[in-house]
Amino acid sequence: MNVEALEDDRHHRFVLNMGPQHPSTHGVLRVLLELEGEYAMHLLPVLGYGHRCHEKIAEHKPAKSFMPNTARMDYLGALIYNQGYAQLLEKAAGIEVPQRAEYIRVITAELNRIQSHLLWYGAYLLDLGAFTPIMFAFDDREHILDILEDVTGSRLTYCYHRVGGVSKDIDDKFVSRTRAFIERLRSRYPMYEDLVNGNIILQNRLNNIGELTPELCARYGVTGPLLRGTGVAYDIRRSEPYSVYPEFEFEIPTETKGDCMASFLVRYRELEQSLRIIEQALDKLPEGDFMAAKVPKKLKLPAGDYNSSVEAPRGELSYYLVSGGSDVPYRLKVRTPSYSNLSTVPETCSGMLLSDVVSAMGSLDLVIPEIDR
Amino acid sequence: METLHSILPELIRIIVCAIGGAVIVFGNALVMGYAERKLAGHIMLRPGPMEVGWHGILQLVIDGLKLMGKQLVVPKNADKPLFMIAPLLAFAPVFVPLLLIPFSDKLQGFDLDVGMLVILAFASINVLAILIGGWGSNNKYSLFGAFRSVAQNVAYEIPMLISLLAVVFMTNTFSLRDIAAAQSPVWFIVVQPLAFLIYIVAMVAETNRAPFDLPEAESELTAGFHTEYSGMSFSLFVLGEYANMFIVCSVATVFFLGGSSGIPLPYFEYTGALWFLLKVYALMFFLVWIRWTYPRTRFDQLMNFCWKYLIPFSLVNLLITVVVVKLI
Numbered sequence: 001m002n003v004e005a006l007e008d009d010r011h012h013r014f015v016l017n018m019g020p021q022h023p024s025t026h027g028v029l030r031v032l033l034e035l036e037g038e039y040a041m042h043l044l045p046v047l048g049y050g051h052r053c054h055e056k057i058a059e060h061k062p063a064k065s066f067m068p069n070t071a072r073m074d075y076l077g078a079l080i081y082n083q084g085y086a087q088l089l090e091k092a093a094g095i096e097v098p099q100r101a102e103y104i105r106v107i108t109a110e111l112n113r114i115q116s117h118l119l120w121y122g123a124y125l126l127d128l129g130a131f132t133p134i135m136f137a138f139d140d141r142e143h144i145l146d147i148l149e150d151v152t153g154s155r156l157t158y159c160y161h162r163v164g165g166v167s168k169d170i171d172d173k174f175v176s177r178t179r180a181f182i183e184r185l186r187s188r189y190p191m192y193e194d195l196v197n198g199n200i201i202l203q204n205r206l207n208n209i210g211e212l213t214p215e216l217c218a219r220y221g222v223t224g225p226l227l228r229g230t231g232v233a234y235d236i237r238r239s240e241p242y243s244v245y246p247e248f249e250f251e252i253p254t255e256t257k258g259d260c261m262a263s264f265l266v267r268y269r270e271l272e273q274s275l276r277i278i279e280q281a282l283d284k285l286p287e288g289d290f291m292a293a294k295v296p297k298k299l300k301l302p303a304g305d306y307n308s309s310v311e312a313p314r315g316e317l318s319y320y321l322v323s324g325g326s327d328v329p330y331r332l333k334v335r336t337p338s339y340s341n342l343s344t345v346p347e348t349c350s351g352m353l354l355s356d357v358v359s360a361m362g363s364l365d366l367v368i369p370e371i372d373r
Numbered sequence: 374m375e376t377l378h379s380i381l382p383e384l385i386r387i388i389v390c391a392i393g394g395a396v397i398v399f400g401n402a403l404v405m406g407y408a409e410r411k412l413a414g415h416i417m418l419r420p421g422p423m424e425v426g427w428h429g430i431l432q433l434v435i436d437g438l439k440l441m442g443k444q445l446v447v448p449k450n451a452d453k454p455l456f457m458i459a460p461l462l463a464f465a466p467v468f469v470p471l472l473l474i475p476f477s478d479k480l481q482g483f484d485l486d487v488g489m490l491v492i493l494a495f496a497s498i499n500v501l502a503i504l505i506g507g508w509g510s511n512n513k514y515s516l517f518g519a520f521r522s523v524a525q526n527v528a529y530e531i532p533m534l535i536s537l538l539a540v541v542f543m544t545n546t547f548s549l550r551d552i553a554a555a556q557s558p559v560w561f562i563v564v565q566p567l568a569f570l571i572y573i574v575a576m577v578a579e580t581n582r583a584p585f586d587l588p589e590a591e592s593e594l595t596a597g598f599h600t601e602y603s604g605m606s607f608s609l610f611v612l613g614e615y616a617n618m619f620i621v622c623s624v625a626t627v628f629f630l631g632g633s634s635g636i637p638l639p640y641f642e643y644t645g646a647l648w649f650l651l652k653v654y655a656l657m658f659f660l661v662w663i664r665w666t667y668p669r670t671r672f673d674q675l676m677n678f679c680w681k682y683l684i685p686f687s688l689v690n691l692l693i694t695v696v697v698v699k700l701i
Binding site: 023038125130139201353354358 | 413416417418419513514517583584586590591593595665666667668669670671672673674
């Protein structure tokens with residue numbers, strides 16, 4: 001079917017309203033599709049169904065007490081959002097974080113990243129019509145949630161990283177359980193590869209679909225596994241190292257084609273890299289305090305602009321804070337990766353089959369509350 | 374009086390067959406509904422239904438009662454007659470093929486000379502039901518499901534028929550009983566492996582089951598053609614789907630797996646049905662297994678697979694069969 005030839009003839013088109021309640025939009029995203037047969041000629045994402053004014057809330061309360069809100073933006077990368085915000089305030093107030101706290105932050109954040117990738121893995125395959133892998137992925141993910149629940153007290157929207165360190169120290173039980181989990185996930189790779197990654201139907205569904213180029217990514221500000229799928233090894237953990245990441249050996253997995261399969265494989269390989277980081281961090285875990293000695297109750301931020309970037313599971317997360325000198329920020333801007341990633345959809349997905357739109361949007365790994373924050 | 378004497382046995386036969394058909398349709402739906410949920414559960418590392426009865430064995434009974442008690446919602450701008458007829462049309466035609474299936478040498482409703490053609494003809498009414506159900510719902514997702522279903526089913530009926538024709542050429546009959554009986558030394562799966570493979574693929578596509586469940590692709594079309602259906606009108610579609618699964622698996626058993634042949638049991642002309650059902654449920658297990666293992670194909674890939682591979686291969690297979698049969 002020649003899609004270009006149909007472009008002029010608008011008589012046969014109709015608009016399909018996908019969402020805000022639809023199985024494959026994973027939340028309250030609404031996409032308007034102008035369809036020509038099964039081909040989506042134009043797409044229009046409509047946002048705002050879950051907007052909670054987080055950035056406005058930040059202007060109305062002390063900067064320290066905004067920490068729980070960060071977890072509600074990206075419920076799958078809550079600890080990484082915590083980490084970014086804690087780093088921002090530490091940078092602004094000039095607080096030194098103990099080495100042990102940094103290590104704990106890295107371990108928990110990487111566990112959180114694995115958890116997010118596992119959920120995406122299952123949910124993406126659900127989008128593609130495979131019902132079983134999500135249960136296997138959730139089975140693994142459950143272990144992480146249990147480990148993190150013991151130390152943080154919550155299972156999804158953590159508020160564990162605090163200004164100056166972490167709220168609770170980790171114990172031997174945490175270490176041994178984490179090591180057991182590393183073993184377990186590694187032993188599961190052959191199963192995932194047999195069941196899913198090598199499947200011919202999956203490869204036919206993902207190869208050459210939703211191709212991104214480095215140029216397009218630069219234009220829209222696409223980051224994370226999608227960008228690494230195009231061959232650009234851009235990862236904040238390497239390009240602008242923060243915390244104790246420079247002390248660890250890990251690779252930045254990249255692919256060259258930029259299609260759905262590329263980002264699929266990049267995410268899949270990142271599981272192993274995160275495990276490597278956790279393993280090294282557990283080996284090197286220093287003794288000491290888990291919280292800085294002097295963290296003032298009322299955290300006065302000196303007037304000025306502050307920025308902090310971390311690598312969230314979906315890409316680059318940046319906090320930009322403008323302070324007027326009090327403990328309440330004048331303005332907080334959060335740059336969330338999914339928002340930029342989603343904005344490519346109208347360009348990359350037009351002219352695609354409806355099924356491919358679902359697989360291309362699934363490969364963006366959208367978390368809608370992060371877009372509608 | 375004379376006519377009554379000649380009609381009465383036939384009448385009784387028809388009534389018995391109709392009751393038997395209903396027992397098979399509902400019994401199969403209960404067994405398969407429960408078995409599929411249990412199997413899916415165990416494939417997914419979860420126990421499946423556990424609450425109602427021992428290991429959830431009464432779950433389907435409760436589900437049936439629940440569905441019967443539900444309101445039949447007709448969407449506001451739906452085409453009401455079509456919307457109401459569609460589930461009936463999906464469900465009613467499954468009884469006719471069941472009458473023709475030779476469960477054993479003596480357990481068969483009717484043996485027609487054109488048995489195979491009747492089965493395929495009635496099995497394809499299902500497409501019409503899905504089409505008018507999807508059209509009548511006045512829902513864009515349903516419409517997409519209906520369109521996909523028509524294209525898919527019409528395309529896959531061709532290789533299905535051609536692969537069965539290869540067997541028909543070998544046996545010189547359309548009668549299912551004769552075809553089953555013709556496999557006394559070797560089953561046709563040995564002689565016609567390619568036809569069997571093609572039939573199995575076409576069978577999965579005909580019953581709209583994953584990985585070819587495009588008419589109801591839930592992540593794309595919410596629930597496809599039955600998005601707007603509720604209560605009993607929805608469950609009639611499900612009953613029809615399970616009955617269709619049973620029919621296509623029975624046809625595969627008759628054509629390729631030797632019908633009721635197996636290790637002889639006492640009263641084999643009746644007890645052969647056990648072997649028949651065993652083969653049918655083995656095939657059904659296969660259908661369930663692949664459904665819960667593979668991702669869904671894309672629509673154009675599905676059609677390409679049919680037109681570029683299945684139809685040419687089935688034609689080649691038919692040609693070879695014809696030549697070989699002619700030479701021998």
